[in-house]
Amino acid sequence: MINNLIRNSVRFIVLVLLQVLIVQNIRLGSYIILFPYVLFILLLPFETPKLVVLFASFFIGLTIDMFYDTAGIHAAACTMIGFARYYILKLLSPREGYDPGLIPNVESMGPVWFITYSAIIIFIHHLFFFYLEIFRFDEFFRTLLRVLLSTIGTFCFVYIVQFLFYKADRNK
Amino acid sequence: MKNLLNFLYRNNFFFVFLLLEIICFLILIKNNGYQGSSLLNSSNKISAKVYEVEADAKEYLLLKDENERLAKMNTFLLNRIKLGYAAIPLKTYTVHDTLYKQEYEFMSGKAINSSVNKRNNYLTLNIGSAQGVTNDMAVITSDGIIGIVKDVSENFSSVMSILHKDVRVNCQLKKDASYGPLIWDGSDYRFSNLTDIPTHAKIKKGDTVITSSLSGIFPEGILVGFVESYEQRPNESFYTVKVRLSADFKKVNHVSVIKYNYKTERDSLEIKSQVQSDK
Numbered sequence: 001m002i003n004n005l006i007r008n009s010v011r012f013i014v015l016v017l018l019q020v021l022i023v024q025n026i027r028l029g030s031y032i033i034l035f036p037y038v039l040f041i042l043l044l045p046f047e048t049p050k051l052v053v054l055f056a057s058f059f060i061g062l063t064i065d066m067f068y069d070t071a072g073i074h075a076a077a078c079t080m081i082g083f084a085r086y087y088i089l090k091l092l093s094p095r096e097g098y099d100p101g102l103i104p105n106v107e108s109m110g111p112v113w114f115i116t117y118s119a120i121i122i123f124i125h126h127l128f129f130f131y132l133e134i135f136r137f138d139e140f141f142r143t144l145l146r147v148l149l150s151t152i153g154t155f156c157f158v159y160i161v162q163f164l165f166y167k168a169d170r171n172k
Numbered sequence: 173m174k175n176l177l178n179f180l181y182r183n184n185f186f187f188v189f190l191l192l193e194i195i196c197f198l199i200l201i202k203n204n205g206y207q208g209s210s211l212l213n214s215s216n217k218i219s220a221k222v223y224e225v226e227a228d229a230k231e232y233l234l235l236k237d238e239n240e241r242l243a244k245m246n247t248f249l250l251n252r253i254k255l256g257y258a259a260i261p262l263k264t265y266t267v268h269d270t271l272y273k274q275e276y277e278f279m280s281g282k283a284i285n286s287s288v289n290k291r292n293n294y295l296t297l298n299i300g301s302a303q304g305v306t307n308d309m310a311v312i313t314s315d316g317i318i319g320i321v322k323d324v325s326e327n328f329s330s331v332m333s334i335l336h337k338d339v340r341v342n343c344q345l346k347k348d349a350s351y352g353p354l355i356w357d358g359s360d361y362r363f364s365n366l367t368d369i370p371t372h373a374k375i376k377k378g379d380t381v382i383t384s385s386l387s388g389i390f391p392e393g394i395l396v397g398f399v400e401s402y403e404q405r406p407n408e409s410f411y412t413v414k415v416r417l418s419a420d421f422k423k424v425n426h427v428s429v430i431k432y433n434y435k436t437e438r439d440s441l442e443i444k445s446q447v448q449s450d451k
Contacts, residue, residue, distance in 0.1 A: 054192060080193070
């Protein structure tokens with residue numbers, strides 16, 4: 001339990017720093033904006049209490065808001081996926097349920113499951129984030145395009161980055 | 173009341189979610205006002221510190237670029253100082269030597285006007301008869317030959333550049349001294365044609381072309397350009413060599429004007445003997 005807490009805190013800090021120091025400087029045009037920090041929420045262990053997930057999401061959102069000067073937008077989008085994660089996990093649950101002690105990554109759940117899971121969550125996050133950021137509907141399709149392209153971009157990034165935390169988890 | 177609490181408790185997940193979203197929106201709305209919440213923007217202690225460290229690290233990575241920029245700025249400023257305060261040296265440099273007689277004297281000047289895209293191109297220099305310039309003096313830059321002085325006023329002189337239909341400077345291949353006049357065909361300011369080169373001359377691309385002393389205006393050995401290509405035109409028994417001019421006529425600035433000290437003597441002698449033989 002304590003071990004888990006430490007591991008997730010480290011992941012929290014690493015991902016926030018990755019987002020703020022490195023990814024923020026990757027500029028791929030105005031349509032692809034990467035937010036791989038959502039990987040933190042994606043990789044929270046299955047048995048984490050849902051309220052803890054919610055608060056953790058809210059907290060990482062606020063932290064990113066602090067750096068991005070977006071005041072509450074990231075927090076709102078993250079809280080949304082923290083909330084949605086519970087239902088998505090339920091929906092994607094295998095017949096015999098999740099094995100305790102696992103975290104939802106490629107290694108434990110297989111690529112197909114992980115791709116479905118992370119794509120849905122990243123899409124919800126980006127949908128919320130970009131529409132809240134623009135806060136009106138008169139650039140509806142442009143924002144939608146931005147959501148789709150950024151989802152693809154973030155997904156690719158997340159898929160690669162989650163291998164970073166791969167080995168540490170196997171060694172436990 | 174009890175039912176309500178019960179209801180809230182049973183759906184606590186949803187209500188906590190709702191509460192957090194409301195907090196987010198409150199932050200969002202509050203931040204739109206004049207007094208943005210200072211805790212949640214990048215000016216607070218933690219994020220400011222992180223960004224400061226990042227900026228420091230970036231500064232080190234960009235030191236090279238920054239140095240280059242500063243060096244450029246330095247050169248720029250130094251140039252400004254030089255232009256602003258140093259007078260253009262208009263003196264003639266003469267050397268008195270008992271072993272060697274000085275054939276040519278050099279004067280420095282500045283081109284204040286020039287053209288390359290007409291059929292007959294001229295330059296204007298900021299030195300004139302007051303500084304000792306006369307007709308038919310040669311004009312060169314450090315890169316190569318430029319032209320011949322045509323008219324002189326008190327403080328200015330007009331120069332026919334070699335990009336002119338009437339200018340024929342005798343030039344030679346440095347390798348074997350085959351010579352011929354350099355004539356511009358009017359097409360490209362970067363190239364000129366060296367005509368009348370005998371067909372036994374072994375020409376290669378890249379050979380150096382220099383001035384010949386036959387011209388009587390230019391000292392021998394001043395760089396003209398490099399051989400670009402050559403051909404024997406139909407009905408001609410000589411090669412025509414296309415020369416890539418070494419002087420960049422678009423960027424002519426400081427030039428040297430060359431005075432041939434024995435020009436009058438040589439010309440009068442040549443004319444005299446021609447007149448005598450004509451008789």
